[in-house]
Amino acid sequence: MQWMLNNKFKMKNHFSLPNSGHNFDAKGSKLGMWLFLFTELLLFGGLFLTYLVYRNLYHEAFLQSSFHLNKWAGFTNTIVLLTSSMTVAMSIVALKKGAKNKAIWLLALTIIAAGIFMVIKYFEWSVKFEHGLFPGMDHYMSMEPGEKIYFFLYFFMTGLHGLHVIIGAVFIAVVIKKIANSKVNKDRVSLHENAGLYWHLVDLVWIYLFPLFYLIR
């Protein structure tokens, strides 16, 4: 691997610019994260737009379908996610104050909350599967067009959100590892903050999904 050695040799010896792209840049990485969050918002934005159009078109069917959902499960999950957002925020403050172990513990609590969320989601989905409400199942195929679209959107949007919960949890796990071996520390907290930002987005999307599917009439 001669080129790798060459690479190391050069890293030390070349003239380096003050505005080098290889410098650690906390502001830059946070700006990048915010831009990424914009793309996530627009990704879900397309779905919210679709939801809006079909809710107008099939108002009654959407209302009837929403009674199939378990409000209390949704409510519990909302509380779980809000709590997890709090633990992430507390963890960042803890790390900035230098309390490394506390930061790790709070992040671990966040991952546990993500797990609880996914387990509740799993039971919710299982009930729907038993009732044959998943697209392609017998009962689904016999429903009204509006109901079909409602359940398609329900599975698509909560499914995509669930995927984000998993990605967020993995992201946080990576941060835990990096805090443990001090690659993320109180002077270099931007990755931790980015994970927090991402987690808040996951939370925020759910804050909209919950009333849209479970609550509004």
Add this chain to the structure above:
Amino acid sequence: MSTATFNNQEFSEQENSLNYLNAQKGVFSWLFTLDHKRIALLYLYSIISFFLVGASLGILMRLELLNPGRDLIGPQTYNEVFTLHGVIMIFLFIIPSIPAVFGNFMLPLMLGTDDVAFPKLNLLSWYLYILGAFFALGTLVFGNGPADTGWTFYAPYSVKTGTNVSMAVMAAFILGFSSILTGLNFIVTIHRLRTPGMSFNKMPLFAWGLYATSWIQVLATPVIGITLLMIFAERVLGVGLFDPSMGGDPILYQHLFWIYSHPAVYIMALPAMGIVSEIIPTFSQRTIFGYKAIAYSSMAIAIIGYFVWGHHMFTSGMSGPAAIIFSILTFLVAIPTAIKVFNWVATLYKGSINIQPPLLFALAFIFNFMIGGLTGLMNGALAADIHVHDTYFVVGHFHYVMFGGTGFAFFGAMHYWFPKIYGKNFNRKIANISFWIFFIGFQVLYFPMLVVGIMGMPRRYYDYLPEFHIPNVISTVGSWILASGLLLMIGNLVYAYFRGSKAVSNPWHGITLEWQTSSPPPVHNFNKMPELNKKGPYHFSNAMDA
């Protein structure tokens, strides 16, 4: 101590002969490189390859259309060919072309820094690009043939057709991600890595063009991502989200599709305008006229361009007021575009014009873009659009802006920066000849399309009525002229790469920062601090004195 000194000396000797091309060797030094210049070249070679595939498909279609009736390929194959041509040219060529190749290579150099803000993300976006390309071309091999829907994947046909639409939309989804990451990287680079003293208003105009483009990439692309994902889910799960027979709304699909895909044409056009804004001051050795007007009009195009998507749907069912609003907004986009054209022409006025291949491409851009832009206004006018909708007029218009505009700017940039990228000179005489063949071929190929479109020939058919025969013959002959110009041009550059004489660091007497470093640039771009022109990026007064 003495060893340290010795090492330093050895290093400075090495530094003079080493550049980013020869500093490291081997396939892996390319595949795992984090150097923005090498990633740009990876993009260049892959993009040119796919461009040649797409161009061959285009020539194949022109051959089929040489005579009315079925000659070479039947209706089904023809539908698949124009779809694949569109998918390749849009998603694999034009959208990444200028940003991913010249943006990647030149943006850090022009800003006076040594890399983009996130080098690893940059490499990842190339891999995503290749993965997307694999999916797009994979439709040829897997499933029941490539998609036959047109590159727009209009529902409900895209949900019902038996061809491999699923794989094609996944290709567009993945390529969208690649495009988002490039845009994100450029925005952060521009915000964070400008050389000390370079304010936004002292940035080169190519950087401004990329900045506006990047915002569109970041803010528009996710919408098509999710839309295509919905098409994918519809096909896999057999539901009818956009299928009217199952309660869905196909017009909603069109809205969602064009919310991205209209801004996407500005992803294609704005970097090209940036290239023209670089080439024209250099070859007239004159300060650009209306720097701020050009810079801000890029942003204006990006912003207004966001709200004009409805003009693709005037004939698909839209309320009168909505159509009028979309039409007015469409006309508004013409204003910042015209501002740019006037400023470029004003820059040439009383300049010391040096006619070289890059300038020819830039002037051809203005010429073609004028025709493309004005025919675009005809499409944007409500009454005229009804007449020309879905005819060859639209095909002609689109190719004038995309190929005649962005394509010409791409090849102009190729000639402009070739000496910088490879450190070699190309044969300017052959470049000029190939330009003229290319330019004439282009006009002969696409102008008849505008005519035959007005006459009423619909697009996307393998066949046509006999009265459209003559313009179609002219157009097909044009495709042969264009192809020979293209091959001569690429051949000339490839020859220069292997046999060209050594280029000086600043062959065109440009004054943006990339010309201050050697050709080809060293691995870390600058061996000393680049000197910022305090009066702005195009102030040639110092150069004139010398």
